[in-house]
Amino acid sequence: MIYIGAEEMISPLGNDAKATFSAVSEGLSGISLVHKAGLNQTDIHLATIPGLTVSRAFENLIVAILKLVANNVDPDTVASDRTLVIISSTKGGLKDSIADPFADVADTILQEFNLAHQPLIISNACISGVLAINTAGNFVRSGHYDHVIVIGCDVISDFVIYGFQSLFAVSDKPCAPFDSGRAGVTLGEACSAVVISNNPQIYRDRPYSLLIGTSANDANHISGPSRTGEGLYRSVSRTMAQNGISPADIDFISAHGTGTLYNDEMESIAFDRLGLVDVPLNSLKGYFGHTLGAAGVLETAVSIQSMRNGLLLKSMGYIEKGTSVALNVIEESKNTQIRTVLKTASGFGGGNASLLIQDL
Amino acid sequence: MDNLKEELKKHIIEQLNLEDVRVEDIADSDLLFDQSGLGLDSIDALELIVLLEKFYGIQVTKPEEGKEAFRSIETMAQYIRKRKTAV
Amino acid sequence: MSFITTYCHITDRNCYLNGKLVASFDPGSSDSWLKQLYKFNNVTYPKFYKMDTLSQCGYLASEFIKASNPDRFTSYADDRIAMVFANRCSSAESDIRFQNSYEVLQTPSPAMFVYTLPNIVIGEIAIANKWYGENMFAVLPKFAPDFFINYAEILFSSGSEAVLAGWLDVTEVKVNAFVILLEKNTGGIKSNIVNLTELIEEAFT
Numbered sequence: 185m186i187y188i189g190a191e192e193m194i195s196p197l198g199n200d201a202k203a204t205f206s207a208v209s210e211g212l213s214g215i216s217l218v219h220k221a222g223l224n225q226t227d228i229h230l231a232t233i234p235g236l237t238v239s240r241a242f243e244n245l246i247v248a249i250l251k252l253v254a255n256n257v258d259p260d261t262v263a264s265d266r267t268l269v270i271i272s273s274t275k276g277g278l279k280d281s282i283a284d285p286f287a288d289v290a291d292t293i294l295q296e297f298n299l300a301h302q303p304l305i306i307s308n309a310c311i312s313g314v315l316a317i318n319t320a321g322n323f324v325r326s327g328h329y330d331h332v333i334v335i336g337c338d339v340i341s342d343f344v345i346y347g348f349q350s351l352f353a354v355s356d357k358p359c360a361p362f363d364s365g366r367a368g369v370t371l372g373e374a375c376s377a378v379v380i381s382n383n384p385q386i387y388r389d390r391p392y393s394l395l396i397g398t399s400a401n402d403a404n405h406i407s408g409p410s411r412t413g414e415g416l417y418r419s420v421s422r423t424m425a426q427n428g429i430s431p432a433d434i435d436f437i438s439a440h441g442t443g444t445l446y447n448d449e450m451e452s453i454a455f456d457r458l459g460l461v462d463v464p465l466n467s468l469k470g471y472f473g474h475t476l477g478a479a480g481v482l483e484t485a486v487s488i489q490s491m492r493n494g495l496l497l498k499s500m501g502y503i504e505k506g507t508s509v510a511l512n513v514i515e516e517s518k519n520t521q522i523r524t525v526l527k528t529a530s531g532f533g534g535g536n537a538s539l540l541i542q543d544l
Numbered sequence: 545m546d547n548l549k550e551e552l553k554k555h556i557i558e559q560l561n562l563e564d565v566r567v568e569d570i571a572d573s574d575l576l577f578d579q580s581g582l583g584l585d586s587i588d589a590l591e592l593i594v595l596l597e598k599f600y601g602i603q604v605t606k607p608e609e610g611k612e613a614f615r616s617i618e619t620m621a622q623y624i625r626k627r628k629t630a631v
Numbered sequence: 632m633s634f635i636t637t638y639c640h641i642t643d644r645n646c647y648l649n650g651k652l653v654a655s656f657d658p659g660s661s662d663s664w665l666k667q668l669y670k671f672n673n674v675t676y677p678k679f680y681k682m683d684t685l686s687q688c689g690y691l692a693s694e695f696i697k698a699s700n701p702d703r704f705t706s707y708a709d710d711r712i713a714m715v716f717a718n719r720c721s722s723a724e725s726d727i728r729f730q731n732s733y734e735v736l737q738t739p740s741p742a743m744f745v746y747t748l749p750n751i752v753i754g755e756i757a758i759a760n761k762w763y764g765e766n767m768f769a770v771l772p773k774f775a776p777d778f779f780i781n782y783a784e785i786l787f788s789s790g791s792e793a794v795l796a797g798w799l800d801v802t803e804v805k806v807n808a809f810v811i812l813l814e815k816n817t818g819g820i821k822s823n824i825v826n827l828t829e830l831i832e833e834a835f836t
């Protein structure tokens with residue numbers, strides 16, 4: 185069995201997992217209107233982490249999260265020669281070095297934490313985080329490593345803001361995934377981590393089981409999701425089949441739900457084809473914005489916290505059905521036992537990825 | 545010959561990197577987003593918005609507004625003339 | 632057991648397929664090197680011109696590998712061909728171009744922005760071939776044969792039947808792309824770290 189746990193997060197809503205999850209449980213959102221941060225000095229909604237350093241913010245966040253994670257596992261785990269660190273990010277330290285955005289962070293943590301192996305960076309757009317966790321599971325299952333620390337991190341930059349604005353993809357109000365009034369994404373920044381291992385003893389708090397996850401390209405368009413949800417459909421059906429999981433086994437879906445018209449519609453079509461429309465579902469983007477390369481890890485970490493606390497979180501920003509197929513979008517947070525979670529992600533480049541986590 | 549339309553074709557070929565296309569290959573009425581015409585896609589549409597601002601000082605704030613205007617060279621030229629006289 | 636059945640190496644001036652020179656840069660041509668290779672390949676795919684150099688290079692390598700045996704991929708189901716690519720600097724060249732579009736030219740270019748992710752090359756190859764397989768783009772300090780071999784083995788054990796993998800270190804002035812096709816039970820060079828390291832050393836020296 186492969187285990188997952190020791191989840192941590194540094195987000196606009198808190199400096200660790202506990203603070204962040206408690207804010208989310210109270211229904212707080214990290215999104216606010218930021219003065220003149222948009223193109224041509226326009227105001228724009230963002231989910232920013234207060235007090236980030238101007239230079240080396242990316243690197244500092246990664247160092248900070250590794251310290252937090254180290255407290256949640258056996259202290260020998262981080263520097264063990266059986267441990268790999270995977271970083272999931274789209275733009276890395278772009279603000280510090282656009283020509284070589286990942287070199288510094290890798291060197292820094294190698295030295296500061298005395299890592300035994302060169303960290304692996306996965307940069308696969310918005311599916312990076314889910315892909316990184318799946319990769320970690322694969323490396324542990326195959327016996328290449330005993331433990332993998334997966335860190336997802338992206339920080340907000342003019343680069344990303346202007347890029348999304350040039351695509352007319354930014355919402356003029358806080359994003360509202362799956363809602364009829366949704367009008368695009370709200371960008372966010374976060375750093376989150378989980379630890380995958382073959383040994384349940386290394387965890388301070390009890391771990392969960394990470395099942396085999398898969399990815400699939402939708403071979404449609406580099407920046408637009410397939411209208412039929414083909415890639416997401418294929419990834420989720422493959423993940424369910426590989427683990428012998430049927431729709432009735434799934435208690436909760438942590439969807440991608442960016443809040444754009446086409447993405448959310450695509451997801452609803454894919455979930456319909458998969459027979460999953462009745463499963464309670466949320467998008468966490470209404471709390472954290474779209475944190476790009478961090479999203480898959482952050483949303484998995486929050487979902488693990490949901491399992492720990494037996495709390496299904498409402499999909500922030502959702503008011504009424506906004507997709508052609510009705511989904512069971514969670515409108516009010518509610519206490520319930522959650523045994524099996526499906527996490528999905530979709531992104532630019534046609535990528536789709538999915539993973540399953542189960543209570544032991 | 546309509547100068548604006550010819551100029552537009554030149555700009556479009558350049559802005560969208562349509563290397564195999566020449567000005568004379570594009571008819572004024574060709575459907576730009578249809579495979580029978582230039583077969584442009586959604587990102588090309590956004591680049592056309594950039595083009596309008598860059599060369600004609602016209603701001604398109606809603607991409608849907610572009611959709612009708614960008615049907616063909618003909619409709620684009622009409623749109624530019626309309627927006628220019630409105631200012 | 633899996634094998635390296637085809638490999639393609641594109642440098643600044645030459646393109647090799649399975650170690651044999653197939654095309655060289657023509658200094659007399661007004662076309663860029665990658666455009667010369669596109670024309671050499673004789674496949675019409677107008678989208679090529681819209682791609683950034685990273686995508687162009689990955690696309691070309693995949694086309695050369697395909698052309699070496701046109702039937703090669705038709706025996707696989709569309710979701711059994713996986714792609715794993717890596718390089719050192721992510722999409723740095725396109726990132727710099729996009730930054731220039733808003734800092735210098737004052738208007739951020741959406742067509743440039745969509746190429747500011749390194750995995751777009753995987754999307755382009757998937758779209759060109761209608762492949763729905765597994766995807767991964769990694770950033771590594773240098774070509775690491777163990778990463779490709781180990782990850783391909785993992786993909787093979789979870790249902791993939793062919794893996795297109797490789798190193799795509801590409802900027803407008805420097806091209807170094809080494810792409811391999813790994814297949815199961817076909818024969819060829821045995822897929823292991825020693826053999827891939829040898830191929831790389833031969834190619835990169």
